[in-house]
Amino acid sequence: MRLSRAFLPTLKETPAEAQIASHRLMLRAGMIRQEAAGLYAWLPLGWRVLQKVTQIVREEQDAAGAQEILMPTIQPAELWRESGRYDDYGKEMLRIRDRHEREMLYGPTNEEMVTDLFRAYAKSYRDLPRNLYHIQWKFRDEVRPRFGVMRGREFLMKDAYSFDLDKEGAVRSYRQMFVAYLRTFARMGLKAIPMVADTGPIGGNLSHEFIILAETGESQVFLHRDLLDYDVMGQAVDYQGDLSPIVDFWTSRYAATDEKHDEAAWAAVPAEAQVTARGIEIGHIFYFGTKYSAPMGLQVTGPDGALVTPEMGSYGIGVSRLVGAIIEASHDEAGIVWPDAVAPYAASILNLKPGDAACDAVSERVYEALGRDALLDDRADRPGAKFADADLMGLPWQAIIGPRGAAAGKVELKRRATGERLELPVEEAIARLR
Ligand code: ATP
Ligand code: MG
Ligand code: MG
Ligand code: MG
Numbered sequence: 437m438r439l440s441r442a443f444l445p446t447l448k449e450t451p452a453e454a455q456i457a458s459h460r461l462m463l464r465a466g467m468i469r470q471e472a473a474g475l476y477a478w479l480p481l482g483w484r485v486l487q488k489v490t491q492i493v494r495e496e497q498d499a500a501g502a503q504e505i506l507m508p509t510i511q512p513a514e515l516w517r518e519s520g521r522y523d524d525y526g527k528e529m530l531r532i533r534d535r536h537e538r539e540m541l542y543g544p545t546n547e548e549m550v551t552d553l554f555r556a557y558a559k560s561y562r563d564l565p566r567n568l569y570h571i572q573w574k575f576r577d578e579v580r581p582r583f584g585v586m587r588g589r590e591f592l593m594k595d596a597y598s599f600d601l602d603k604e605g606a607v608r609s610y611r612q613m614f615v616a617y618l619r620t621f622a623r624m625g626l627k628a629i630p631m632v633a634d635t636g637p638i639g640g641n642l643s644h645e646f647i648i649l650a651e652t653g654e655s656q657v658f659l660h661r662d663l664l665d666y667d668v669m670g671q672a673v674d675y676q677g678d679l680s681p682i683v684d685f686w687t688s689r690y691a692a693t694d695e696k697h698d699e700a701a702w703a704a705v706p707a708e709a710q711v712t713a714r715g716i717e718i719g720h721i722f723y724f725g726t727k728y729s730a731p732m733g734l735q736v737t738g739p740d741g742a743l744v745t746p747e748m749g750s751y752g753i754g755v756s757r758l759v760g761a762i763i764e765a766s767h768d769e770a771g772i773v774w775p776d777a778v779a780p781y782a783a784s785i786l787n788l789k790p791g792d793a794a795c796d797a798v799s800e801r802v803y804e805a806l807g808r809d810a811l812l813d814d815r816a817d818r819p820g821a822k823f824a825d826a827d828l829m830g831l832p833w834q835a836i837i838g839p840r841g842a843a844a845g846k847v848e849l850k851r852r853a854t855g856e857r858l859e860l861p862v863e864e865a866i867a868r869l870r
Contacts, residue, residue, distance in 0.1 A: 437781070438803075439813045439825075443480055446825050456652040458763035459584030461772050465829050467759075474581025474589030481829065482759065484780035486592065489758050490571055492623050492777065493594045500616035500675050502567040502596050507549050509573050513539035515548040518732050528576040542575035547728050547750055550597040555734040561601050563736060564746060567609055569596030571755060583652070585756045586716070586764075592756040599746045601738065603725070606747035610642065610723045611679040613751040617646050617719050618682075620753065622668035624762055625775030628718060629663050631691040635722055645693060646719035650764040653714035658697055660689035661709040716761050723749040772830030773853050782809045783833040783869050784826040788819045794842035798862055802835050802847060805866040810835075827852070833869055 437444075445466040453470075454460040462468050467482030478486055494504065510532070516522035522541075530542040543549065550568060557563065571594045581589050598609035614630060621628035626648050633645035647657055663686065673679070690705045692698065693715065702710070726745045728734075738744040754761075766773045774780070783806060787799035803812040811831065813822045819838070826834050836848040847865035850857045860868065 437480075437808070437811050439811060440815050442811070444811075444829075445479070446828060454584065456583050456586075456764065457767050458586065458652075458760040461763055461767055461828070461830075462584055462760065465772060468585060470584075474578060474587070476585055476588060476590075476756075481780050485759050485762075485774075485778055486756060488778045488780070489624065489762075490592070490594075490755055493620055493753055493755055494571065496616045496620040496623070497569050497594065497596060499619075500567075500612045502569045502598075502613075502616075504570065505553075505568050506570045506572060507543075507546055507553070509543055509575070510540050511543045511546075511549050513541055515552055515732075516541065519548050519551075519728055520731060521548070528578065530575045530577050543572075544574055544576045545593075545750070545752070546570070546572075546595055547597065547748075548732070551728045551732045551734055551748070554597075554599055555729075555732065558599065558734070558736050558746070560737045561739050561744065565598065565600045565605050565609060567596055567598040567612070569594060569751075584760055586760040588756065591754065594753040594755050596751040598749045598751070599729075599734075600748075601736075601744060601746065603747055606723055606725070606749055607642075608679075610721060610749050611683050612675050613721050613749070614644065614683050614686075615673055615675070615679050617721065617751075617753070618668045618686075619673070621646060621648070621718065624758065624778050626718070626758075626762065626765055627664060629657075629659055629691050629715075630686050631657060631659070631693050631715075632696045633693060633720065634695045635724065642723035644721050645717050646721075647693065647715035647717055648761055648765055649713045650716050650761070651714055652764055653716040655715050655717065656694040656697075657692070657713055657715040658694075658702055659691040659711050659713075660705055661711050662689050663691055664711065716757075716764065717754070718758055718761050719751075719753040721749065721751045723747075767830070770824070771828035774830045774832055776832050779830075779832050781811045781831050782806065783811070783835055784829065784831045785810050785812045785835045786819075786822045786826055786837060787812065787814050788822065788836065788838040790814050790816060792839050792842070795837050795839055798842040798845070798847060799837050801862060802837070802866055802869075806869060810869075835865060835869065 447464045451463045468476045532540045574593045575590050600606040628646040628648050630644040633643045635643045725747050729745050735743045785802050787795050789795045834850040846859050848859050
């Protein structure tokens with residue numbers, strides 16, 4: 437994309453309403469625009485990141501054996517009356533009436549709808565196990581929407597739902613998602629720690645929140661230092677095999693949010709291994725047995741012909757929240773520092789002197805070679821403004837092309853994360869960037 441033609445409205449001023457770095461930087465880098473409290477439009481740069489994050493989530497769900505579907509955002513109230521949650525859910529639920537005065541709602545989550553969908557087809561034990569997920573907008577009328585996309589009212593969630601014949605199967609499904617989550621977040625450059633959690637309005641009795649440490653996090657967390665050093669991507673995973681060694685490593689070390697903190701168990705952790713910090717919840721997994729399948733009448737015939745009520749779990753990831761969380765975990769004074777895997781483009785190409793024949797020729801050559809994975813700053817601005825915008829947008833590499841270097845056939849590469857610079861002949865620079 438050429439910046440001279442891009443819709444990429446960066447701001448020099450720090451927006452007054454933004455209290456935390458990620459919100460400030462997303463507004464300043466022209467990634468999002470607030471349309472109303474907790475409702476955001478995603479502008480081209482932000483939308484590219486959201487799509488990259490979505491794609492990583494999707495690949496890891498697929499790898500773990502979940503199958504993607506897409507359910508509607510609007511749901512009939514009747515389904516929620518079947519589970520008993522219509523009255524319980526409270527003010528976070530946006531309730532709507534259609535022209536026929538039918539009660540509807542904008543889904544805050546999809547346990548009821550997916551149970552209804554599944555019961556329409558599942559007839560026997562051969563239809564189990566299954567895990568269905570979708571990546572769809574949710575609405576929760578948060579009392580205090582804040583921190584930009586981290587606590588929006590409309591937000592993008594990946595939610596998966598597993599159906600198993602018995603508890604043993606449900607625990608296997610739970611472990612598959614547990615491991616898939618570790619890998620999903622690690623691929624985005626995040627250290628996410630599973631922590632024992634409350635089940636809240638979803639209900640049930642086995643649950644972990646996946647939390648990243650950040651000063652601006654909303655919960656206080658307590659964890660064993662070992663958990664920060666585990667190399668998640670260090671081994672291949674066989675999702676059909678026994679995942680308990682991985683899960684046991686994580687669950688045998690202390691990790692809890694303030695809601696579940698247990699002073700006695702904490703005291704047993706050696707003092708030098710105790711880490712207390714603030715954390716951001718980016719994912720949450722639940723096993724809840726027959727909480728929805730039983731009241732909603734989901735049943736299949738078991739191998740012996742008797743009716744069985746499937747055991748379920750649900751598994752959420754805050755996809756749009758992740759964009760903010762990644763920035764909280766990776767930024768500096770000058771702006772965002774994108775991890776390669778989720779960067780909106782691989783490189784900024786800075787033509788420091790548009791109109792200079794050598795600068796133009798080298799810039800166009802690099803831009804052509806990188807194709808659509810680069811942002812070419814071909815605007816008439818001063819170099820200082822270009823450097824500032826490139827640092828703010830935080831692409832992993834900057835290819836800096838000034839008159840002296842260009843005349844000698846050279847490009848200066850700067851790695852955003854480390855500030856490391858190297859000057860290379862044009863074709864070598866291109867090879868380095870590709
Ligand atoms: P929180 O404690 O932050 O309110 P939650 O526990 O209510 O989140 P869940 O019901 O567990 O949320 O939903 C699954 C995931 O959806 C959360 O782990 C979080 O990443 C994301 N999420 C929840 N609420 C919001 C929101 N208002 N804005 C953005 N993401 C959200
Ligand atoms: Mg909430
Ligand atoms: Mg929560
Ligand atoms: Mg939660």
